[in-house]
Amino acid sequence: MKRNNFNSLTNKYAVLISIFYVVGLGLNYLPFKESSFPLLNTLIILYHFISNLVIAAIVADDMKKQNIKKSLIIWATIFFDILGVGLLLMTVIHKEKTANA
Numbered sequence: 794m795k796r797n798n799f800n801s802l803t804n805k806y807a808v809l810i811s812i813f814y815v816v817g818l819g820l821n822y823l824p825f826k827e828s829s830f831p832l833l834n835t836l837i838i839l840y841h842f843i844s845n846l847v848i849a850a851i852v853a854d855d856m857k858k859q860n861i862k863k864s865l866i867i868w869a870t871i872f873f874d875i876l877g878v879g880l881l882l883m884t885v886i887h888k889e890k891t892a893n894a
Contacts, residue, residue: 813844
């Protein structure tokens with residue numbers, strides 16, 4: 794695997810996770826009070842879960858492209874997006890190192 798491929802994966806996930814976190818922070822600081830909109834916390838949790846599902850779908854697509862067959866990475870991404878992306882990038886690094894050896 795080329796080093797440019799790893800760099801493009803890193804850049805893609807850095808931008809993707811940053812966008813989702815900025816939108817999530819914006820949702821956390823909406824000017825609603827809890828008494829006026831009681832479902833706000835539920836919507837914020839639902840947004841984070843849906844964003845994790847989107848990132849997990851993109852991770853699964855990249856895993857198919859890289860020929861990586863580890864379902865733990867997808868499950869980790871569903872619940873903790875940064876952990877799943879980190880595991881994917883570490884697996885890509887490991888695959889690159891073993892291919893060169």
